[in-house]
Amino acid sequence: MTEAPVIRRSPVKPSDCNLARSFELIGDRWMLLILRSAMYGVRRFDDFQAELDVPRSVLSARLAGLVDAGIMEKREYREEGQRSRVEYPLTKMGRQLGLPFFAMTEWGDRWLGEGEPHFGLRSRANGQKLRVALVDERGKPVKPEDIQYVVDQRVWPQEMPDQRADKARRKSG
Amino acid sequence: MTEAPVIRRSPVKPSDCNLARSFELIGDRWMLLILRSAMYGVRRFDDFQAELDVPRSVLSARLAGLVDAGIMEKREYREEGQRSRVEYPLTKMGRQLGLPFFAMTEWGDRWLGEGEPHFGLRSRANGQKLRVALVDERGKPVKPEDIQYVVDQRVWPQEMPDQRADKARRKSG
DNA sequence: CATTTAAGTCCATATTATGAACTCAGGCTT
DNA sequence: AAGCCTGAGTTCATAATATGGACTTAAATG
Numbered sequence: 001m002t003e004a005p006v007i008r009r010s011p012v013k014p015s016d017c018n019l020a021r022s023f024e025l026i027g028d029r030w031m032l033l034i035l036r037s038a039m040y041g042v043r044r045f046d047d048f049q050a051e052l053d054v055p056r057s058v059l060s061a062r063l064a065g066l067v068d069a070g071i072m073e074k075r076e077y078r079e080e081g082q083r084s085r086v087e088y089p090l091t092k093m094g095r096q097l098g099l100p101f102f103a104m105t106e107w108g109d110r111w112l113g114e115g116e117p118h119f120g121l122r123s124r125a126n127g128q129k130l131r132v133a134l135v136d137e138r139g140k141p142v143k144p145e146d147i148q149y150v151v152d153q154r155v156w157p158q159e160m161p162d163q164r165a166d167k168a169r170r171k172s173g
Numbered sequence: 174m175t176e177a178p179v180i181r182r183s184p185v186k187p188s189d190c191n192l193a194r195s196f197e198l199i200g201d202r203w204m205l206l207i208l209r210s211a212m213y214g215v216r217r218f219d220d221f222q223a224e225l226d227v228p229r230s231v232l233s234a235r236l237a238g239l240v241d242a243g244i245m246e247k248r249e250y251r252e253e254g255q256r257s258r259v260e261y262p263l264t265k266m267g268r269q270l271g272l273p274f275f276a277m278t279e280w281g282d283r284w285l286g287e288g289e290p291h292f293g294l295r296s297r298a299n300g301q302k303l304r305v306a307l308v309d310e311r312g313k314p315v316k317p318e319d320i321q322y323v324v325d326q327r328v329w330p331q332e333m334p335d336q337r338a339d340k341a342r343r344k345s346g
Numbered sequence: 347c348a349t350t351t352a353a354g355t356c357c358a359t360a361t362t363a364t365g366a367a368c369t370c371a372g373g374c375t376t
Numbered sequence: 377a378a379g380c381c382t383g384a385g386t387t388c389a390t391a392a393t394a395t396g397g398a399c400t401t402a403a404a405t406g
Contacts, residue, residue: 006252007214009224012291014206018281019274019292023205025285030394032196033187041180041331045353051182055395060354070284079179083403086353093284099305100280101192103273108191111243111266112198118185119192121307122328124319128309132272134294136301141312146297155295158214203363218384228364233385256372259384 007158011151025069026097030054030062035090035097038072043087063088071097103132177331184324198242199270203227203235208263208270211245216260236261244270276305 014020026032033052042048049059066072071094078084090097102121109117121130133141149156187193199205206225215221222232239245244267251257263270275294282290294303306314322329 005214006216008217008220010210010213010215012213014209014225016291017209018286018290019209019278020206021285022277022281023202023209027200027202027205029196029200032200033193036187036190036192036196037183040183040185040329041177042183043179044181046351047181049353052187055397056354057356057396058394061393083352096280096283099307100273100276102307103276103305104195105192107269107273108195110269112194113191117191118189118325120323122321122323123309123315124321125315126309128311130307130309130315130320132276132305133308133312134272134275134303135306135308135314136296136299136303138301139306139314141308142296142298142303147303148295148297150293150295152291156213219382222384228366229385230365230387231363234362256383258382 005157011156026066026071028062030058031066034059034062034066035071035094036101038088038090038094039098039101043089045086045088048088066094069093099132106132180331184329199239199244201235203231204239207232207235207239208244208267209274211261211263211267212271212274216262218259218261221261239267242266272305279305 010017012020026035030052033054034048037048037051042051045059045063048054048063049056052059054062063072063074067074067088070091072088073091075087075089076084077087105117105119122128123130134147135141145159147159149158183190199208203225206227207221210221210224215224218232218236221227221236222229225232227235236245236247240247240261243264245261246264248260248262249257250260278290278292295301296303307320308314318332320332322331
């Protein structure tokens with residue numbers, strides 16, 4: 001392995017970086033936890049509050065931020081013979097956080113989990129477990145050593161830090 | 174589409190959820206931004222500080238937290254004829270955040286980006302752009318409508334909120 | 347009409363962040 | 377040898393947020 005050069009600045013300024021923008025938008029403990037619950041279908045103020053034990057004032061502010069960002073929607077609805085209530089469903093923008101969140105779940109399963117994870121995805125077609133992978137334009141998974149970083153059409157010195165699916169060396173081991 | 178039932182609790186308690194654990198560990202604006210820079214190879218205290226303009230005291234605390242979590246390592250190193258310095262390289266645990274971060278980047282490109290994104294991944298083998306996808310055990314991408322949630326070996330009512338690769342309806346449009 | 351439920355707001359206290367200045371050690375310069 | 381520079385922090389006063397509990401409002405229910 002060659003000596004890694006010292007890199008003093010990232011090639012993408014935080015202010016032009018969509019990852020940094022995402023983190024500035026939703027990189028907050030409560031927002032992320034609210035969104036996790038929302039992914040499972042939780043939609044009501046008091047349900048978020050009870051599940052997460054988040055202070056009501058904070059929840060109120062975070063939901064407003066999420067609505068503001070377009071990730072959630074605030075909607076009145078009325079169940080059969082009930083009075084009208086407020087709900088906060090995810091918008092499409094919010095629902096599409098599913099993939100990053102699932103990738104993060106896999107990371108947590110590997111590095112923070114103890115025992116079998118409670119949650120996973122499965123193919124309805126063949127019952128197989130699903131995982132997140134990098135695929136090319138034809139949907140073909142790429143070998144980790146074939147992954148290149150590209151910044152403004154140019155290959156960036158480093159490779160993808162680590163995608164080796166090295167044989168589950170679990171924390172517990 | 175059937176009426177979505179009201180879901181009052183997520184099927185995985187936050188305290189048993191590896192996603193929630195991940196968020197509790199690194200779900201913090203500065204940590205995430207530090208990790209973003211670290212993914213590009215930034216490793217030194219002053220470089221993080223200058224790039225992110227994070228208060229030095231906060232940076233100090235966050236780096237300690239990341240080291241503590243096992244995501245970064247604190248190491249002395251000495252360049253040719255220089256005095257010894259401190260660096261904070263990612264551990265394998267840290268490098269493996271690459272995939273969730275890239276998934277998040279794609280989300281940001283779609284929903285927060287203006288114009289062409291600055292960063293992407295490419296296959297060295299055939300030059301094709303790479304993207305994040307859900308694949309089955311054989312590496313075959315699954316159709317969005319075939320995705321099932323599984324909680325403790327049981328199928329959970331809802332589907333994956335949204336994986337439809339619906340024709341790029343960009344914010345800018 | 348009193349209660350209950352849902353969805354908040356208000357407010358005093360506690361915690362954390364911010365920004366600027368300061369420290370400390372080693373190597374470099376003159 | 378004395379002073380200067382750099383990297384990696386620490387310290388501290390002030391500012392901003394979070395926390396937790398009580399309170400509010402509105403509609404439905406007994």
